[in-house]
Amino acid sequence: xxxxxxxxxxxxxxxxxxxxxxxxxxxxxxxxxxxxxxxxxxxxxxxxxxxxxxxxxxxxxxxxxxxxxxxxxxxxxxxxxxxxxxxxxxxxxxxxxxxxxxxxxxxxxxxxxxxxxxxxxxxxxxxxxxxxxxxxxxxxxxxxxxxxxxxxxxxxxxxxxxxxxxxxxxxxxxxxxxxxxxxxxxxxxxxxxxxxxxxxxxxxxxxxxxxxxxxxxxxxxxxxxxx
Amino acid sequence: xxxxxxxxxxxxxxxxxxxxxxxxxxxxxxxxxxxxxxxxxxxxxxxxxxxxxxxxxxxxxxxxxxxxxxxxxxxxxxxxxxxxxxxxxxxxxxxxxxxxxxxxxxxxxxxxxxxxxxxxxxxxxxxxxxxxxxxxxxxxxxxxxxxxxxxxxxxxxxxxxxxxxxxxxxxxxxxxxxxxxxxxxxxxxxxxxxxxxxxxxxxxxxxxxxxxxxxxxxxxxxxxxxxxxxxxxxxxxxxxxxxxxxxxxxxxxxxxxxxxxxxxxxxxxxxxxxxxxxxxxxxxxxxxxxxxxxxxxxxxxxxxxxxxxxxxxxxxxxxxxxxxxxxx
Numbered sequence: 001x002x003x004x005x006x007x008x009x010x011x012x013x014x015x016x017x018x019x020x021x022x023x024x025x026x027x028x029x030x031x032x033x034x035x036x037x038x039x040x041x042x043x044x045x046x047x048x049x050x051x052x053x054x055x056x057x058x059x060x061x062x063x064x065x066x067x068x069x070x071x072x073x074x075x076x077x078x079x080x081x082x083x084x085x086x087x088x089x090x091x092x093x094x095x096x097x098x099x100x101x102x103x104x105x106x107x108x109x110x111x112x113x114x115x116x117x118x119x120x121x122x123x124x125x126x127x128x129x130x131x132x133x134x135x136x137x138x139x140x141x142x143x144x145x146x147x148x149x150x151x152x153x154x155x156x157x158x159x160x161x162x163x164x165x166x167x168x169x170x171x172x173x174x175x176x177x178x179x180x181x182x183x184x185x186x187x188x189x190x191x192x193x194x195x196x197x198x199x200x201x202x203x204x205x206x207x208x209x210x211x212x213x214x215x216x217x218x219x220x221x222x223x224x225x226x227x
Numbered sequence: 228x229x230x231x232x233x234x235x236x237x238x239x240x241x242x243x244x245x246x247x248x249x250x251x252x253x254x255x256x257x258x259x260x261x262x263x264x265x266x267x268x269x270x271x272x273x274x275x276x277x278x279x280x281x282x283x284x285x286x287x288x289x290x291x292x293x294x295x296x297x298x299x300x301x302x303x304x305x306x307x308x309x310x311x312x313x314x315x316x317x318x319x320x321x322x323x324x325x326x327x328x329x330x331x332x333x334x335x336x337x338x339x340x341x342x343x344x345x346x347x348x349x350x351x352x353x354x355x356x357x358x359x360x361x362x363x364x365x366x367x368x369x370x371x372x373x374x375x376x377x378x379x380x381x382x383x384x385x386x387x388x389x390x391x392x393x394x395x396x397x398x399x400x401x402x403x404x405x406x407x408x409x410x411x412x413x414x415x416x417x418x419x420x421x422x423x424x425x426x427x428x429x430x431x432x433x434x435x436x437x438x439x440x441x442x443x444x445x446x447x448x449x450x451x452x453x454x455x456x457x458x459x460x461x462x463x464x465x466x467x468x469x470x471x472x473x474x475x476x477x478x479x480x481x482x483x484x485x486x487x488x489x490x491x492x493x494x495x496x497x498x499x500x501x502x503x504x505x506x507x508x509x510x511x512x513x514x515x516x517x518x519x520x521x522x523x524x525x526x527x528x529x530x531x532x533x534x535x536x537x538x539x540x541x542x543x544x545x546x547x548x549x550x551x552x553x554x555x
Contacts, residue, residue: 057400064404141496
């Protein structure tokens with residue numbers, strides 16, 4: 001597996017392509033959720049503090065519910081997303097690509113206390129690095145995956161490059177290569193862009209700066225932008 | 228066929244598909260019947276059509292934008308079609324009336340060992356401390372012992388009368404927080420080749436047996452046993468079942484049978500978490516009893532003992548006989 005794209009085959013015989021999310025993206029979502037939970041605790045703690053024993057009993061119940069069921073309820077009932085995951089554009093799916101079930105959400109979050117062990121999610125991290133789909137132990141037992149939300153339909157890489165149709169038919173992977181080049185062009189030095197574009201000389205019949213512009217125009221036409 | 232022709236040909240169907248899909252995405256499957264939205268309507272037919280279009284677009288190397296658009300639609304429709312749509316309330320009732328006791332009976336291979344792992348250490352600690360009262364200090368440190376004694380000392384003023392209701396609510400919160408967390412830990416730590424669950428069961432058994440013997444030794448049994456007999460029916464059973472769920476998890480890794488360990492683990496996790504649903508329910512009952520009933524010291528002891536007898540026989544009857552009849 002060169003990149004992290006994972007094809008899942010549905011009963012209809014087509015492939016859904018999902019991208020499992022790695023530890024760092026999930027850590028972001030986790031920290032956001034932690035922050036939200038802390039906010040809720042604080043919001044409850046101050047008024048409940050004035051209710052004496054009743055307040056401390058209620059606070060323990062709220063603490064218990066949030067600690068154990070915050071992720072279960074959001075993931076189980078809100079389409080596999082806690083607020084933190086939603087913000088980070090992550091989603092939990094069943095491993096076959098179908099939506100997460102409530103049972104799946106329950107298992108993966110109850111077993112979280114194993115992934116946390118011995119400290120700072122070491123077991124979970126280890127398990128994510130050992131499995132191809134970045135699954136922690138809870139995910140393995142529940143049969144779930146955390147994936148990136150698919151990007152919305154491709155954005156315009158290059159508004160001012162014009163558009164010209166490809167002279168020959170290219171495969172989907174090759175087309176994607178062109179679009180990715182146009183999208184990520186800004187991150188490359190001008191020399192590197194020329195160097196890459198020159199490889200495609202037989203396609204563009206140009207060299208140097210002109211070749212780069214030609215590729216940008218191809219990419220524009222591929223994403224459906226007309227001249 | 229060129230891509231333009233392909234798009235031209237199917238444009239109308241795609242528009243219809245997008246409209247159906249967006250309408251469905253606006254409401255949760257369970258709310259549709261209430262709002263008079265047809266459940267999936269045209270979606271299955273259009274979905275299969277779009278799957279075909281996607282496969283064609285992929286194999287004919289049409290533009291990446293078109294393939295992505297179709298892929299996105301198919302993915303969303305897939306989620307709409309394959310989501311569970313039975314009613315949560317019906318499942319809860321079915322589980323409580325029949326599913327849970329059936330599951331416990333079916334899983335007797337882990338339930339019986341779990342009960343033994345709780346009861347045998349409890350009896351052992353009870354007998355040991357009954358015969359040699361000093362042994363209690365090898366289970367608890369002296370502060371804990373003093374603390375327990377002050378809780379059940381019959382001469383103290385707080386006994387013999389109903390406890391204040393604010394303390395009841397505080398204790399209810401504490402029991403929920405504390406006991407259900409133990410049950411969840413019992414289950415999850417079973418993943419370590421059953422060792423976590425075994426430890427929790429044996430440990431809780433020793434504590435309970437030792438404490439009972441010590442209370443008898445110091446002559447506080449008139450306050451201790453009436454307190455624990457009622458909610459104990461639910462609490463002890465629930466802890467044993469949570470341990471059983473943990474054993475199931477660990478056993479799947481040790482003895483996966485003819486399946487891979489991962490497959491066995493997934494199945495065990497499903498069974499375990501179903502057991503935990505029931506355990507959580509039982510512990511909520513136990514916490515309510517413990518906080519609001521067991522602590523009511525105004526009630527006479529014979530009353531508490533007969534209620535305890537009733538609770539215990541109900542629990543045993545429930546697990547032995549509930550859900551035996553075929554569902555109608």
